[in-house]
Each structure stands twice: as C-alpha cells, then as structure tokens.
Amino acid sequence: MFNRDFFNRMDIVLIGAVFLAITFGILMIYSAGFDPAIAANKGLYKKQIIWFIMGIIFMVVMSIINYRVLGDYALYIYGFLLFILLVTTIFGRPIRGSSSWLTFGFFSIQPSEFMKLGMVILLAKYLELRERDIKNFKELLVPSLIVLIPVLIILKQPDLGTAAIFIPVLFTMLFLGGSDVSHLVSIILIAGIAFLFPMLLTYWEWSGYKGGNFIVELFVHVDVLFTVAGILLLIAITTFITHYFVNKSFLRKIYIPTAVISLGLLLSVVIQNWFKVYQKKRILVFLNPDLDPHGSGYNIIQSKVAIGSGGFFGKGFLQGTQTQLGFLPEKTSDFIFAVVAEELGFAGALLLLFILGLIIYRGIRISLDTRDKFGAMLAIGIVSILFFHVFINIGMVIGIMPVTGLPLSFFSYGGSNLFMIMMGIGILNNIKMNKSSY
Amino acid sequence: MSQTSLKARMLEAFRKRMLMFIIGVSSVFAILALQLINLQIVQGNEYSLRATRNMENNIPIPAPRGEIYDRHFQKGVSGTVIVSNRPSFNLTTIPESFKSDDELLGVLTRLSAVIEINPVELLAEIKKSNAWERFLLKDDVPFDVVEKIASHRNVFQNIHWEDAPIRVYNYGELFAHSIGYTGSLNKEEYNSLKNQGYKYYQNIGKAGVEKQYDRHLRGEDGFIRRIVDVNNRTEDEEVGQTPFGGNNIVLTIDYDIQQTAFDALGDNYGTVVVIKPSTGEVIAMVSKPGYDPNAIISKDNSKTIRDLNADPKKPFLNRSIQSRYPPASTFKLVTAIAALETEKTHADKSHYCSGKYTLQGYVDHDFYCFKPHGTLDLYWAIGKSCSVYFYNLGMSVGPSNMMKYADYLGLSEITGIDIPGEISGFVPSQRWKLKTFGQPWFDGDTINMSIGQGFLAATPIGLANMLCGIVNNGIVYKPYLVKQIYSPDNRTVISETKREKLREVPLSPTTLEIVKQGMRDTVIGGSGQSMNRYKVAIGGKTGTAQTRSNRKDNISQHAWFVGFAPYGEQTDDSIVVTVFIEYGQWGAVAAVPVADKIFGKLIQQGYFKTQDKENISRK
Structure with missing residues (x-):
C-alpha cells in the first residue's frame, strides 16, 4: 500500500505545508506557555505534540480510505455525529459555560468540530446527487436543514462561534455547487x-x-x-x-x-x-466588542497592543511582553496569532499567512483538478472550513471581525480542531491521489 | 442538448465560480495583511508605547521636603528649626504571597502586638483588594517597629516597609499662617500642575511659605522601575532614579520675636506684623486664632479641615494680609502728611478742641472728640490723637489730597509680600462713591476720612507698610518672609532675597520729621506712655476703629497700634511694629501692651544700638 507510487501521488506540498504549520504552532504554544504565572499553560506544547502525532495517524487513515466510501456512508456519518453532538449537548458537563465537551477520563473531545466534516461530506453528496436540479429554489431546503439542525444544537450548548462557521461554509458550497445566485443573495x-x-x-x-x-x-x-x-x-x-x-x-x-x-x-x-x-x-457585542470594553473588548485591545508593538521583526521568540507578562488573554488558543505577531513581528505573521494561503491554494487546486462532483465539492467544503477559521480567527485577533471562540487551525492549542482539520487534509490528499480514477 | 455538453457547461460554470471564490479568498488575505501593516508598521510606535505602559509600574521614592529655619540660621551655626521631617514608614504587604487567609491573619495578629491595627477588620479589607497589588497596612510607623519587624522576619513574613517621611511643624500654631501647611494634591491642583511634573500621590504646599516656595521645597522624587505582569506582580525591579531632596529655607522671621508677639496677643483675635523698613524683612507675623498644621497633615485630615473651614472664628484666615479694617486714628498720620505737603497747614498751627466740631450746612451736624483737648498744635494733636484738630485739618486739605496721599503711601494696593492670598486695602474716591451709592461726596465723608473712618479700609500689613514709608524717608521696600534658600545639604546658598523697592513717596524731610515727632509725643505724653520706660525712644500711633457690630463682650471697636523705634536719627536699624486686635476696645487698652512687650523683646535681643534718649532734640 505505501509503495513508491503512493508517495508519488501524494500532495507533498500540501502535507509539507501542514507539517510546517503545525510545527510552527507548537513552537508558539511553547512560547505562550513559557510564562510560569499561568501554571495551566505549562507543558501544553508537549500535549500538542501528542495530538500532532495522533493527528498524523488520522490523516494517514483518511488518506488511505477512498473518499467515495465517505460519500456512500455520508448519511450514517452525519447521523452518528449528530447523535454524539446531541448527547454531548444534553449530558456534557459545562466547561467555561458551554456543554461542548465529551470527556473520556483524561481527555475530552469536542464533537462539534467533527460535525463540520460530517456536514461537508453530506452536503457534497447531496450536491452531487442533485447536480442537475440544483438551480431549483426548493433544492435549497435540504442543504439548509443539513446545516441548521447541528447549528441549532450547537447554539444550545451554547457555542456561538462554532455555530457561526457552518453558515458561510454552506453558502460557499451552494455557490460553487451551482445554486442560483439570486436565490442565495435573496x-x-x-x-x-x-x-x-x-x-x-x-x-x-x-x-x-x-x-x-x-x-x-x-x-x-x-x-x-x-x-x-x-x-x-x-x-x-x-x-x-x-x-x-x-x-x-x-x-x-x-x-x-x-x-x-x-x-x-x-x-x-x-x-x-x-x-x-x-x-x-x-x-451587538459580538458584532462590535467596543460596546463592552471590560469584557471581550478588553481582549481585543490587549491583542492589538501585542500585535502592534511587535513591529516589523517582532520582539523575539519568548520575548513578547504582552505574551510573557500575561496581558494577552487566551494566548495558547484563540489569540495565538497575536503571539506570533508580537514575538516574530510582521515578518512572522506574513510567513504564517503564506503557509495557510498555500494550504488553501493546494486545496482549491485539488477541487479544480477533480473530475468527480462529490470530490470537488468535498474538497471545497474542507477548504472553506479552513478558510473561514483563518478569516474569522485572525480577523478577530487583529480587530476587524467579531469576537468568537474560534481557534486558528494548525496553530491554536487543542486536539479536536487539529484532528478534524488533519482528517480533512487526509481526505484532500486522498482526493488528489484518486483524481485519475474517475 | 447532449449529456457531455451539459457536463462541460456545468464544469465551465464551476470554474467561473471557483475563480470568484479565489478572488474572494485573496481579497481576505490582502485585507488581513493590510490591517497587519496598519497595526505593526503604521501604528507600531504607538502600540509599543502602550505595551510599555502596560508592564511598567514604578514605585515612587519620596524626596525629603526642604526644612525651614528662622532668621538666625547660618552655615555651621544652626538657627531655630521651624519645620522639619521625621522619618516614618509605611508597612505594606502583597496578599497573594500568603498561602492562606489563616496564615495572613496569623501575621496580622502578631503585628497587632507592635502596632495599632485590628487584624480581623484589616483582613476583611485586604480580601476586597487586588491580591497581587501592594496593600498599605499602616502608615506613620516609627523606625523601632520597622527594626523589630526586620529582625523577626520569620514572625512577620511578607511584611514590607517603605520610606514615607512626615512633615513636622515644630512650633505648631505659632507659624501656622506664615508658613502654612502641606497636603495631598486635589483634583484641580493636579490638573493645573501635572504638566509641571507634579504627581497625583505627592504633597503640595497649601498655604503660606509652603505654597509660595513649593517648587524649592518639594525636591524631586525618585522611583524604582518595576516590570509587572498583568496581576501587578513584580517581575523585575531596579532603581530608576534616586530622590533629590528639596531646598531648605531661611526665614526673615525671628523665632523669639514671633513667640513674644504670639504670647502677647494672648486669647485676643488679631495680628502682629513686625517689619524692618530698611529692607522689607518681616521679623514677625502672627495671626490669631490659628490652627495646628500638624493636625492637618495627619492621615485622616479631611474632617479637621472641614471643621476649621466651618469655624466662624475663621482660624485659616491670615488676618495680617487677608482681612481689612478701618485704619481709624492711624490714618491721622496721612491727613497730617497731606496737609503739610500741600502746605495747607504748618506744624505750629493751633486749633481749639471743645470736644466737638460743628459742620455747618442746611442742618448743622456735630462731630465729636473723645474728650475736650483745648488748644493744640499739630505735634500734640497727633500725640493726643485729637479728632477735632483733624476735622479742621481734613476740611482745609480736602478729600482729594487725603486720597492722593493715602494712595501714595500704598493703602490702596497690595504690598506683594511673598506668601499667597494677600488682599489690598481700600481708599475711596468721589467717583467711586457716586457709582456705588449714587450720592456725591459730602463734607461729612471728608470729616470721617480725616480720622480714618468711613469707607477707608487697610490691611495690617498695608498699614505697617505705610509706616515703613514714613520711617524710611519715603522709600518703601516690598515685605518678604524668605531670606535665603540653601541647598539640601545646607552647603550652598542657592538664592538670597535682595530688598526690592516698592515705591518712593515724595515727602519732604520736614513733613516726616513733624509726623514722627507727633508719634514720639504719643509715647511721651499720649496713649503709649507705658513704652516710655525703655531706653530706646519709641514712636507710635494708636487707633480705635468703630464697627457696626459688636461681637465680643459688647465691644464694637477694633484696636490698632502702629509704632516704630528708634526715634531720632535716620538709621537702618529701625523696626516697625503693627498690632491689630479685633474687638479690642480702645487702641491704647488692648494694642499698646502687645506692642510694648514686642519692643521690649526687640531691645533685649539687641535690635537697636544704645541711644542717649534724653538728648534727642525736639525741633
């Protein structure tokens, strides 16, 4: 199975960029956890390395399973994930006010992350099945339901940020799937x-x-x-x-x-x-954090100070005052981009954007090169999940987007999002490897 | 339409839309990059400053405020120290450094054995504060307590101390009005002074010399540069700047004279101003009732200050410069000068005093003297303070001339003494009266003015200054309280006040001689006779001001005495003494004994050369 041909067909640039991004992220998590004042951040980078290794396994598995099989079982996958999501929302112990976590002894997962993939797979399958009639207004009903059901459950948790990302992904897939633009705009x-x-x-x-x-x-x-x-x-x-x-x-x-x-x-x-x-x-506060300067507005102000004070070349690795003295909130997770921008400056931030841009670009290429509708739709679904994470997270951290609890994929600490996005990359890779088969 | 062409068209449509998606993604990346440029490059410096402000939390090291000495201070030979600082300490702690509340309570309980605190109440207060921030447990802690804590660190763990010197006014009320007091900056002061380097936590002079010379006395605080984290926990610290002490001030005031004047005033409300006319040096300045500055600077002072402000006796008022009264008979000197200078009279011209003066008009109006004096010349008219004589004089000289000479002698202006808050005296004019009362100037007003009643008002310092002009041949110097300013180590004189000519009144020597001789007669045969026992010849003038109210013991008159010594030849040693007593009845009764004691002390202290009093010629 892992013969020479396997490696030749793999998207080396995509995988390389992903590994580079995750390694970069682990270094930044190390820096963000360097300040001894917050004991909880100590050693997070080690855990992230473990998630990374486990993520590689997920990625390899998804690279091997033919993506068409996912399409065949799309409804079951979706149904299973929906069930887990429902169980989590009803029985999950609230962490920081929301019941998004399912705890297995020493570790917890966030089913809503995996729901993103489940939704994309089912949508892709639906768009393939209804390819010919997709311009019809009533064909928007089923995709809307596919998205609205998990969104409503996630809003119940409540996790506004995660719920919010489903909507633009849906519209992107409908747009690229061939829906009537006037319907979408309406x-x-x-x-x-x-x-x-x-x-x-x-x-x-x-x-x-x-x-x-x-x-x-x-x-x-x-x-x-x-x-x-x-x-x-x-x-x-x-x-x-x-x-x-x-x-x-x-x-x-x-x-x-x-x-x-x-x-x-x-x-x-x-x-x-x-x-x-x-x-x-x-x-309103979600749309404009300045309305609440002591709550989420405070975080954005500190984040902008961290980024702005980084200047062109940054203050140096482990030298960011906003990061190391604790002024920057949520620095290992949602605000990790500010750590990069403070310590490595504009140059480091631009490098990060370049790596993520490269990954998105490879994903778009794979979607364009795929002859099969399901593959193209699935690829673009995964790409848009990543793209909207990047857009919403960085946009929030630099103060041009609403404050949401969305992580920056590949960089933010946390297993669930990493597993999800690495599985997505595995699927992309598989689509690329199978493009000549259909 | 064939299957393939449909497929191809759909693929074509997909590619088109994908291109739009790519354009969208690229635009988003471009926007992110642009905002990064905006934050990191365009506004980079501004955000760097904010990051620095976040992490720097400097601790001030207070600079010791300059000391204040009396006039006898000299290098090496110390004079009387009037204001100094005493070392004191603040005890502080950082609550987070204790493992538990019980541990903190334990330390507080042990602490309560050496200083006065309530451990339980204090703990409750600490619980309400930021656990990472320095908490002030107790201020004004003496050195021996700090020593005890320092040598038993295991008993008093996590208790810190910092320098916090406290101002000490060694003579309390004695110098209250001349020196003033200090206090923390209020909002208005901070807003107007923050550009000049004042910090919100600093103290500032609130009155008197403390206020006027604050810039010299305050010195420059140092600070410890402290890098803190978001919880205000110290990450790193170093001395940023060592404090630089304030300059020391030597006053012109003589402690002994001040004390004598203070004691002589006793329980009366009033003031004493003693000035050296040849320079303007203020030898003593007392105002009563007063207050103890030490009580005001202590920690919970707001109630004390409120009480003092509400006190109807107005203890904060420096009566020597901030209140004015009718000058009464002391103004007869001005009337006499005006008459002599305008040649409306001469010294030997006599008037007959029957005890009253009748002003003729549609209705005749009588003005009285306090007793019939018979026939008097000008010398004895001053010496006996005969009002009828001065009614005549005033009528012949006219109001405009009296006003002119009152102005010449500075009665309508402030003296410009070097402490804040001075008000000017008041000399009316015909135009002023018309404007204020809608009435012309009447002869009755002239009569009143000639004996210093009516609309006239003078401050004690203003009247003292007037006499300085007479004593010093018309040359008046600006009065001042600060003689020298020394460096904090008292090694170098930073500045020395030079006498500053305020005005030169064009008065002929003959006029001055006549007036001074009249004042001498007050002591020889008038209301100041008690002072004739001294070896030094003293001259003076009493005054009794009528008031419309009678507040104290049914007495409705204020008492004045203005005097000088030595009488005789012109000398730079001359000293002018002004005494004013509110509701002091007759000038002679209340004010003369005060002046008597002050002259006695001045003579005893050697302010005058010995004089052959008997041989001073009367012209």
Missing part, C-alpha cells in the same frame, strides 16, 4: 433585513441615540408594518402565479425583491419580539 438579504431593524433599535436604545424615529414608529405601530409587508407579499404572490401563465422573465424582477422585502420585514417583527433584550445586546 436569502442573505432576507436575513439581513430581518436582523437590521431590531439590532439598530437595540443599539439606539442602548447608546441613547435620539434619531431614527421613523423606524421606531414602525415597530410601535406594527399594523402599519404588517400592512406594508402584506401588500408587498400579495404583489409577490400574484406575480409569481402569473409567471406560470405568462412566461415573462421581467416578472422575476418583481416577485423576488418584493418577496425579499416583505419576508425580511415579517421576520424582523419575529426577531424583535421573540429575542430578549439581553440576547440582542449579546449579538
């Missing part, structure tokens, strides 16, 4: 409108802003809003029915926007009334 717009007004109202109320009377009035006199939404909906339905009889494409230009606006407005009433004020405030 859904995003409906959600946008539905959240915009309640969030604006909450924000104005919180900050004591006196403007925006028109919108305030609209929500006080809901009947007006209902009338507007109802009329728009009526127009949408009439034109929609008409287009079956008079096949004119301009009718699309009427019923899609009217339906989007009316549904958005109706949903916004639901959100305004069902969500409690503290929940809406939590979403």
